Amino acid sequence: MAELKLSGVRKAYGATTVLHGIDLEVADGEFVVFVGPSGCGKSTLLRSIAGLEEITGGTIAIDGVDATHLPASERGLAMVFQSYALYPHMSVYANMAFALENMGLQRAEIDRRVQRAAGMLRLTDYLDRKPKALSGGQRQRVAIGRAIVRDPKIFLFDEPLSNLDAELRVATRKELAALHGEIGGTMIYVTHDQVEAMTLADRIVVLQGGRIEQVGTPLDLYNRPDNLFVAGFIGSPRMNLLPGRVTEPGKVALGEAGHEVACETGLLASGAAVTLGIRPEHLALAPEGRGLPLAIELVERLGGESYLYGRSAGLPQITLRLDGQSGHERGSTVALAFPQQSLHLFDEAGQSVRI
Known part of the structure; x- marks a missing residue:
């Protein structure tokens, strides 16, 4: 060899x-x-x-x-x-x-x-x-x-x-x-x-x-x-990539409602355009009214896991993976939490922002 x-x-x-x-x-x-x-x-x-x-x-x-x-x-x-x-x-x-x-x-x-x-x-x-x-x-x-x-x-x-x-x-x-x-x-x-x-x-x-x-x-x-x-490209389903902007050091606003997510923003200035990335399995459900609202458009139940596909105003479709057999139905709404340790942040040029 x-x-x-x-x-x-x-x-x-x-x-x-x-x-x-x-x-x-x-x-x-x-x-x-x-x-x-x-x-x-x-x-x-x-x-x-x-x-x-x-x-x-x-x-x-x-x-x-x-x-x-x-x-x-x-x-x-x-x-x-x-x-x-x-x-x-x-x-x-x-x-x-x-x-x-x-x-x-x-x-x-x-x-x-x-x-x-x-x-x-x-x-x-x-x-x-x-x-x-x-x-x-x-x-x-x-x-x-x-x-x-x-x-x-x-x-x-x-x-x-x-x-x-x-x-x-x-x-x-x-x-x-x-x-x-x-x-x-x-x-x-x-x-x-x-x-x-x-x-x-x-x-x-x-x-x-x-x-x-x-x-x-x-x-x-x-x-x-x-x-x-x-x-x-890497990962199936693909990573959720959500456009946003830095509102202040350590915070990124998403969607029309400007839902704020705690995220390390490095040296990016307030107002900078960014993309927040999170994989479907890393998203979590939050108590109602305390997370990003997601209107469910499709539910796929695969037995051992379920996939929820939905939208929040001003954002592309979001995919959420849940263990087990989800009881959520199309047309319902859930709230999403973004665990900080699982977030990826990319600058306006598409390059990773790492601390």
Whole structure:
């Protein structure tokens, strides 16, 4: 396995720049996830690392060796794509062995690698089958096995679970996490699904507009987002982001009624426009008349938890998560409390205000 270092990586198509000077280091054995909305540059960055895209500027080093201009075949990487890309006329065994045969390995070594990967991925009983006789999840495991047998320096995954249904996605996600724990390989994984990112990654790289917004562990990004974009992107349901203004040091007013919330405001001046952030599970119910009034528009009861969606005058929709089975109904009103230790404050430029 190997470490990866990107320095000032740029990629442009004519006058359109899609990667703006990416600097990133991935440690040996680390599982790093690139996440962001469609068009943010995450797949382009992965393909640039793989050598499938020629970068416009910067350098790519793999295990301390400059690989910027090496062809993909010489970088020692293995990539798993969104599509399974299996040979339909070949058995599972032949699909997994094909690249090894082209490398000129001895038959005994090929068999050892294929059997080892098949055992890891619970494919041993399917080695004689053709891809058409497999489920979607099994086909994706074959594609992953085809990468494992090559014993690459780094595994690259480009949204490998997006073609699977919800149940299979969860199951295969668990298998990927277990696989990383077993082989300890360096893995870089691209997804637009922040739940996948939160559950798989050692570290997450949040991308937007071809730039890195923040890098950190899943809980670092969840608990201490650097800016409004990360705050709104990481977490499901998303963080409540409420416009307000500083009325005096330590207080922020929200909504048309100017409901005041105690919040550390740092050096922001009175009258400064801000955004107050709080996650749905951190909001609390207050005694009637003592909190921000919320008119409930929708109630979702999921058994173990309930979600209340509602509005307060002058504010966007607010989401509240409650444990258990809520008795609140659409059309009723509750009062919300904002625990100070759970608040996030962002300035007019969208940057986090931290004390």
